Amino acid sequence: MDHSLAGTSPGATPPNTALQGPDLQEAALERPPVRTGPRDPGDAWVEGEHGRFWGRFGAAGVLAYDPGKGVLLQHRAAWSHNGGTWGLPGGALHEGEDAVAGALREAYEEAAVPSASVSVLFTSVLDLGYWSYTTVVLLVTDAFDPVISDPESIELQWVPLAEVATKELHPGFAASWPALRPKMLDLTAGRP
Template identity: 75%
Template sequence: MGQTGTMEKIVPTSPGDPRRPLGPRDPGDAWVDGDRGQFWGRFGSAGLLAHDAGKGVLLQHRATWSHHGGTWGLPGGALHQGEDPVTGALREAYEEAAVPEQNVRVLFTSVFDVGYWSYTTVAVEVVEPFEPAISDPESIELDWIPIHEVAGINLHPAFAASWPALSEKLLDHRRPLRHDGR
């Protein structure tokens, strides 16, 4: 039973499922089915929303073989068993885009939770510039996209739905405090 009392099941992967084409599979690499739909990541998933004040946000053009391939989204993926979402997002961003953990600082997290599965967006600020690099086959391209241009590109549907709230929160973190501390 899921956290909301709904039945859930883990669906074994099959040919054509999103996965790293090379290397061993992690136990978290599986679909989870429940009353709210099917989601990737047995232990949940997480993605890294990296913001560089001079460049924009780092987005990944997803490989065509992946779920919603050809769209733009965040570097990220399935969490490992027992892994917290911040650690998982940083690991995935390093694996997929060579994002160095020491070059970013966590600003906030945002969680989409359906009871039996969750996705955590980990927003970070770039504190030391770096150039992302495609470091596995899950990306067609990586690019820094100015915040005001993100909504105009072909986004992964779930990221597109969350972008308005995420961008507002990201912009709030960029605003300087007023003299009264707000």
């Protein structure tokens, strides 16, 4: 999960994920998650000359593209880092975890993105030296409905390409979208 929030205690886990729909959304706005189990060593902040970022071993997220629906965006919970903005399902990588595997794991945990229903088009890496973020761009090969499966999302939405830039985007995604979009469209041109 992407626990990119200030003030997360070292032992925090998500609240009861049995909550669904509006109840889960309301719980996500009220408080940050409370963890009861062990924490992955990758769940930590790193700091350097470019700022503070979540993910000791870097982070990764999924840009899922369905030509008939658009791209899957996550409206981030208010308590999260850059809360209230729209971004990609993703989060901190585990130690030794491949960025594609980590992005798919996070997208499944946060939005129920089924790895069997997508194929990797390409990856794009922002490498700051002490921290990196990998965007894994996926083509949806078998339509699916995303599901809010943890308190990090207020909403999940398929957004038509022409409307993506009209959303209040997470700053990192806003900076990368202008380069990701044309490459994604070029690689999917002529596909059914």
